Amino acid sequence: MIPFEHIVLVDFENVPDVDFAGIEGKPVRVVLLIGTRQQRLDLALVRQIHRLNGQIELVEVGVAGRSAFDLALAYQLGLAVKEHPQAQFHIVSQAEDFEPLLRHLASRGMDVTRHVVFPSLYLPIPVRRDxxxxxxxxxxxxxxxxxxxxxxxxxxxxxxxxxxxxxxxxxxxxxxxxxxxxxxxxxxxxxxxxxxx
CATH class of the missing domain: 1.10.10 (Arc Repressor Mutant, subunit A)
Structure with missing residues (x-):
């Protein structure tokens, strides 16, 4: 298992434009949260998910409603923090509701940032592991x-x-x-x- 340095949680419901080509072979894990409205996925995306199955996890958020997705993402973030406490965490979502949570986690020494679009996500991963x-x-x-x-x-x-x-x-x-x-x-x-x- 790759020791993940970056955990990326993607709110696919409001950020559907993702491309995972840049994470292949890097210590990056992506949790892709898919809502009830996403009945079909682009074939190119499915191929990437299949090829990178050790790095990408699909999580179906089976409920709809106000803040349901945000709460599911926050829960997944909590699981990831527990499993990889030394990692850097990235939330890809247009929802600004995460800002208080990010400030809270930063006050506890966690490295968590929010990105509104996936392409803006830069993961600085040089050759040296540390x-x-x-x-x-x-x-x-x-x-x-x-x-x-x-x-x-x-x-x-x-x-x-x-x-x-x-x-x-x-x-x-x-x-x-x-x-x-x-x-x-x-x-x-x-x-x-x-x-x-």
Whole structure:
């Protein structure tokens, strides 16, 4: 069994546009929640699910109603947290109801983010098994200690792209930058000046 580093829970009812080609062979597990309204699946999607059956789990939410899907997804998230406590968790849903839950889990040290579309989901998985968490933590540590503190956004983006031997794309740098801002490691003003709280 692959030791999963990323658990992705997809609300297929309101985010039906998914493509799992990017997870093959990576330590990623997807829980795809399907509602009562999804009577048919695209053949290409079925082929991906079949090929990646060790990484993708289909969960039928057999009830309909207000918040039924959100509650089922929250339950699946709880199961995943219990089974893989060290993983990074990603909720793919347009429902904003998850924000209080995400803040609660973050206050408990869990790494959980919400994405409104599946293609925006970037899973930083370099060659080294422990690299994703260690590198981000190492970057945050150096920023907080003052070792790395660029003043301009462009310089910061370059530092992120090349930090610890990385060669990240602009999109990957954007995702890391968003994580640093979300975790309040740094701030960027409207003139692209970087500040450190």
């Amino acid at each position: 690299a994703p968490v260690v590198r981000l933590e190492k970057l945050i540590e150096q920023i907080r200690q003052g070792t790395v503190r660029p003043r301009k956004r462009s310089t910061l983006e370059h530092v992120i792209a090349t930090f610890d031997g990385n060669d990240l794309t602009k999109e990957q740098v954007k995702v890391v930058l968003e994580q640093l801002i979300r975790q309040r490691v740094l701030l960027i003003d409207d003139r692209d000046k970087v500040g450190y709280p």
